[in-house]
Amino acid sequence: AQSVTQLDSQVPVFEEAPVELRCNYSSSVSVYLFWYVQYPNQGLQLLLKYLSGSTLVKGINGFEAEFNKSQTSFHLRKPSVHISDTAEYFCAAQVGAQKLVFGQGTRLTINP
């Protein structure tokens, strides 16, 4: 069965520091990968997606992610975070029948 693992449940960083949120997936078939962000008391907002092509994907708000097939990873990065990036981040994978499988989420906390 397909699964998505987010390796860190919480990541605290200082403002303007770089951050990496880790995501690994397990799938033996082609997979489409997504990162969503959830701000407090809100729904999910799409940050970026990998469908095919270039393995480095750029998204909104300065985020980017790199698809690594050999390591089955899709880590999310931002070179310099801001207080407004405080949120929960979800990695998700889609295979075939349109169902998204989500990781457990990583809570990113930005300290001033």
Next chain:
Amino acid sequence: EAGVTQSPTHLIKTRGQQVTLRCSPISGHTSVYWYQQALGLGLQFLLWYDEGEERNRGNFPPRFSGRQFPNYSSELNVNALELEDSALYLCASSLGSGTTQETQYFGPGTRLLVL
């Protein structure tokens, strides 16, 4: 362009009651998905509707059901509510192009509290 909308935003029910949640997809989208985000359980796929038909279902009991209308809006019905049904219910929509490369866009969710 309007995004996915859901109603109501919040509601409180008691055990055994029934509830209906509503979702309107992005204009031009024909696929609607429902997910449950319960505390400690993460985001779990509930249902997928496309062109008025249920296409896929997650591992939920039959008291979770829904439908999609000709205008592609959707309802999620939950019968015989249990305390563990307390969660944020998220609706998403996608183009429904028939390809596997679909991107799902989410609404703000309906927060259900069962007492």
